[in-house]
């Protein structure tokens with residue numbers, strides 16, 4: 030499955046990883062020349078106290094700010110446009126995102142809208158952003174989405190009941206302040222969903238046709254860390270060392286997928302997320318085994334390496350035995366974190382599948398899937414996951 034493309038680039042923002050990283054927000058904002066900051070966040074993150082901590086660090090540097098907290102899970106185009114209005118009307122010159130993937134994606138969207146003066150839905154696809162955004166500092170509060178290091182932003186188009194993927198170097202933040210302490214206030218189901226989102230990032234990046242030796246290193250590191258630390262971190266939510274390992278895994282997975290791109294799981298999850306407002310990680314978790322099964326004939330060797338990184342002993346096994354063992358291990362992990370519903374149980378019906386599949390086939394993530402699907406293949410995978 031070696032791609033014919035041999036040239037590879039690797040892009041990542043400056044990032045600080047470790048306990049207390051978020052306290053550096055004010056200093057970084059000042060260094061980047063902020064005179065007024067749009068702080069993008071959501072009510073849950075504010076209630077958990079993280080927004081206040083970040084604001085405290087801005088206040089220490091005497092930096093004025095405006096809060097925009099109108100972001101919902103699976104951020105909508107209208108929310109991006111509302112944030113862009115506020116940014117312009119209040120004279121901001123730097124954006125700071127404090128929250129999970131939804132908040133960070135919304136902040137990225139606000140950034141490209143204010144400089145390019147176009148509607149957010151006009152940036153869909155790869156490299157559609159002409160003008161760089163204002164400085165963006167991200168403080169992630171979930172371990173999984175890695176929006177804080179990635180070249181991706183996912184925005185919901187509520188009219189079309191779809192999600193669009195914006196993939197561009199222009200949406201890579203300037204700085205990411207990754208503080209594992211923020212994970213301690215996530216509820217367990219969100220932590221399970223974001224953890225499996227990270228696992229899906231690593232798996233899809235590792236088998237992507239755009240993978241490279243550098244993205245491989247990060248993908249396998251993420252898989253090893255998640256296999257050994259995700260379930261224990263959910264059993265001991267206040268164990269900050271375990272949370273740190275999960276946050277590190279998320280970062281590793283983010284570096285991998287941001288540069289290798291993703292595959293059919295994400296293409297299908299984006300399509301589902303537009304229909305159902307399902308947590309992104311949950312959609313991935315439900316689809317992952319089914320897509321891996323479809324992809325296995327084209328990437329058996331690389332899936333075996335993934336299985337070994339998960340701790341499986343695959344020596345002296347036939348390819349079909351390896352496949353069964355790897356899929357069983359993914360299923361075991363999914364059940365162990367409490368994601369045990371099918372798509373049907375989440376409200377997807379057979380009648381939705383043709384439309385879901387059509388949208389998934391148009392998602393940019395499908396391009397790097399190791400096995401090239403036709404629309405009927407995607408329909409069958411959805412049917413299997415019902």
Ligand SMILES: [Fe+2]
Nearest residue numbers: 174226230309
């Ligand atoms: Fe994801």
